[in-house]
Amino acid sequence: MVVRVFVASSSGFVAIKKKQQDVVRFLEANKIEFEEVDITMSEEQRQWMYNNIPPEKKPAQGNPLPPQIFNGDRYCGGLHLMGQLTQSKPATP
Numbered sequence: 001m002v003v004r005v006f007v008a009s010s011s012g013f014v015a016i017k018k019k020q021q022d023v024v025r026f027l028e029a030n031k032i033e034f035e036e037v038d039i040t041m042s043e044e045q046r047q048w049m050y051n052n053i054p055p056e057k058k059p060a061q062g063n064p065l066p067p068q069i070f071n072g073d074r075y076c077g078g079l080h081l082m083g084q085l086t087q088s089k090p091a092t093p
Contacts, residue, residue, distance in 0.1 A: 001072035003027065003034040006049045008066045010040045019079050020067045039066060053078070 005027070007020045027034045039046035053064050053075055069076040 001074075003032060003076075004037050004070045005034055006037045006039050006045070006066050006068040006070070008040050009038045011066070013065075016065055016067075016079075023067045023069065 005020075005023055007024075008016065011017055011020075024034075024036065037045050037049075039049055049066075049068050049070075050063060052070065052073065053068060057075065057078070058064055064078055066078075068078045
């Protein structure tokens with residue numbers, strides 16, 4: 001299975017860009033292979049991401065924001081996943 005990180009390269013929100021960078025750095029530091037998917041470049045990928053996030057994990061209003069992480073077709077988490085990841089496995093420099 002391939003870990004896929006859905007990102008938005010043209011996001012104007014600094015907080016979103018930082019979370020995306022944090023996720024990518026964590027995966028790289030822990031030598032976890034992943035594919036970065038830019039939802040601003042592909043409507044099909046954006047729709048796939050939206051449609052495959054479980055309803056209970058979607059925000060009450062609006063669309064889910066990147067980064068969103070999947071392992072194959074299995075949803076792993078989104079913006080708040082980094083806190084859980086860094087607590088469970090420390091990143092190496």
